Amino acid sequence: MYQDVERCVRAVRAKDERFDGWFFTAVVTTGIYCRPSCPATPPKPANMRFYPSAAAAQQAGFRACKHCRPAPWRPWRAYAVQYLWSTGDHPINQLPAGPGPTARAAAPRA
């Protein structure tokens, strides 16, 4: 499905939620990836890239959109990260002191 660029573009333009889960749209100009039904204004087709899963988009260096929340995130994972932080085992605790990422940016919720 995600290889059929024309169909993907049409689904994104229509914000068609029936396509949610079939593919994910990444936007090269913003570095963000979305569900097809994202309420945000669709980008130009030339700036879109399509991936078969949120994980694939993430691996390609894109961040999850805050509007449609496409991240493959589960509450148990958020708890696991919080637990690691509280024990000091999380790699973020081993970074040199200074203005680091906020807890919100480091642990987005879906």
Ligand SMILES: [Zn+2]
């Ligand atoms: Zn979105």
